[in-house]
Amino acid sequence: MRKVIVLGAGLTGLSAAFHLRRYGVDPVVLEREEVVGGACRTLEQDGFAFDLTGHLLHLGREESRRLVTELGIARRLRSLARRAGIAVAGTVTPYPIQINTHRLPPAIRRECLLGALVAREQPEAPQSGPFADWALSRFGEGLCRLFFFPYNQKLFCAEARDFTAAWVGRFVPRPRLEDLVDGALGLFRQPVGYNATFLYPRQGGIRLLADTLAQHVPGLRLGSTVRRLHLRERALELASGETLGWETLIATVPLSHLCRMTDDLPPGPRAAATRLRAVAVVNLNLGVEGPPPRREHWLYVPEARFPFYRIGFPSNHGKVAPPGCHTLSVEVSVPAGTPAPPDVWGRCLDGLEELGLLRRERIATRLEARVDPGYVVFDAALESAVSTLREAFAAAGVRLAGRWASWKYSAMEDALLDGAKVAEEVAP
Ligand SMILES: Cc1cc2nc3c(=O)[nH]c(=O)nc-3n(C[C@H](O)[C@H](O)[C@H](O)COP(=O)(O)OP(=O)(O)OC[C@H]3O[C@@H](n4cnc5c(N)ncnc54)[C@H](O)[C@@H]3O)c2cc1C
Known part of the structure; x- marks a missing residue:
């Protein structure tokens, strides 16, 4: 053999x-x-179950659904309709932002919509070129300034000109004209994108x-x-x-x-x-007393003043905390092979408090985790x-x-x- x-x-x-x-x-x-x-992996500590970083299962292909059935775990997985948001400009607007600008302040909403309409008149830049060019040509200046540039720069620890869009594939949906307009007016309701629904173990x-x-x-x-x-x-x-x-x-x-x-x-x-080239993801998991602070499964956080790019609320999709408690996960990117800055967790807690998502005295336990490399940086x-x-x-x-x-x-x-x-x- x-x-x-x-x-x-x-x-x-x-x-x-x-x-x-x-x-x-x-x-x-x-x-x-x-x-x-x-x-x-999931790590257990003080009665809490913490995934190394936020992990939600999307099964788009028949073969993988068959595998899950064959493994006998289909009934132990819950199917959930995604509730994701973007915390930006002092508000939370649903994900994806390009078709959900209606919660943004009117001047920003206008900037996003106008930029996206102007962009539609130009040919789309190739995904093999700089991410900045591709994103500007697909979404326009307003959405890039507000979300696509700061979010991806934070995630990839690099300027938007310094990596390509070769990875975007199914991950970044392209809006139709009517979706952009409906999104600005708050009329858009259909589920969108590869992760509109997902599976997660019941416990x-x-x-x-x-x-x-x-x-x-x-x-x-x-x-x-x-x-x-x-x-x-x-x-x-x-x-x-x-x-x-x-x-x-x-x-x-x-x-x-x-x-x-x-x-x-x-x-x-x-x-x-x-x-x-790659970045590592360092993740602060918190076990916290009380109910989850929001209904979303996760929030993207593009603004540079917050060290984290994403906050997860795993208790909103599975039983991972003792009764009366919930978990939070806070993801930060650093260049692969480098340590997290020494003050990063203090700044994360400050940021969570500023966003109204945490009161420090309610933290029951905390666990730091690292995935290195976490994301490939495409060039x-x-x-x-x-x-x-x-x-x-x-x-x-x-x-x-x-x-x-x-x-x-x-x-x-x-x-x-x-x-x-x-x-x-x-x-x-
Ligand atoms: C931050 C983040 C969030 C993600 N979120 C999602 C999500 O929500 N949904 C989703 O579907 N996917 C998500 N993913 C992607 C998902 O994690 C990967 O696609 C998947 O885990 C890849 O599995 P793998 O087996 O290829 O690699 P790995 O899981 O890295 O497996 C490699 C294994 O090799 C072992 N190993 C390493 N070095 C050695 C050595 N020298 N000797 C022996 N063993 C070694 C490691 O311990 C590890 O067990 C996410 C990824 C990241 C980084």
Whole structure:
């Protein structure tokens, strides 16, 4: 039987292993942590369940819905209609802002609507170019000034000219003319976008998905950190000193880390690895006494004076707190590999209080978490860098799969499907 190793037991690695078994292959799955799930983990503390960062499940494809049914967890997931907002200009307006300007002060609403109408007269700039040009051509000056520039600059820790719009795909809906007008008048009512509805476990947090998949993966080895790869020998070395050889290695760990741990990456790919840019997400989870302060599932916060770009209210979508309490999550972006600024959590608490979302004395517990890398920063050099690296690893039987190994912007559903796809490709 071919020796297949899966590196990482996040959703991609677990899905790959789950699907490989259908082809009669039982891979070894090496996971550094003592728990599965990667970015889709839930941590428990003082009776609260905190997802590492906000994670809501969108299943747009029949195959992934079938998988969830097959895993027997469909009834443990609640389907919810998204309630998301944008906290800006002293108010909260529903998401997406481009079709919900009606809650904004009249002068700003006018600026947004006029800008969007002027933009419609120009051709749309390509997504492969600077995000600033693409966003201006799609949404106009008002919406860019208010939301698209400050929000994305905060998220990607870079100027809007310094990254491309190559990631926007299904994530940023394009409004029709009548939707813009209805949105300014408060008439727009239809659900919009890939995440208009989502699923979330009724209780216990998002870990349900990974935990259930893991029950079908007998070759799982937790607490197994891979320290080095030797491509020529097709062998990897664990932190314990143990060495394992592969015929096929399915790598789901971040591509930047994979390059660092590879001893004999040729000079061309080694240079390509220096072009991978990303930000890390640091997340402050709070367990708080009392009911949630708002009805939304999450709020986007574009203004630069607040350190966070998003606030989540997980108690509005699942049972994750003891009776009489709720949870809040506050996400901040920092350049990958760098620590959060020392005063950041104090500033976050100040910001939450200013927005009327928290009273400090009600905090029952707090937990900081980090996903690094969190978001890939797209630029003109990225595509060729990733394809150079993909080829170099493929030559040694290493397949890159999932969000961070493929260095892309994608969701949990994609991770499940990426795992299924790579399993099919490497199966005998
Ligand atoms: C802030 C944020 C919010 C998100 N929100 C959503 C959302 O709401 N909905 C949604 O669908 N998706 C969301 N996503 C995307 C989702 O998290 C990813 O698509 C998915 O988790 C990718 O899974 P993966 O298995 O590819 O990677 P990972 O989850 O990173 O798995 C990789 C695994 O490899 C392990 N590993 C790393 N290094 C080593 C090593 N040296 N040795 C052994 N093991 C190692 C890690 O511990 C990890 O378990 C979000 C992502 C972020 C960053």
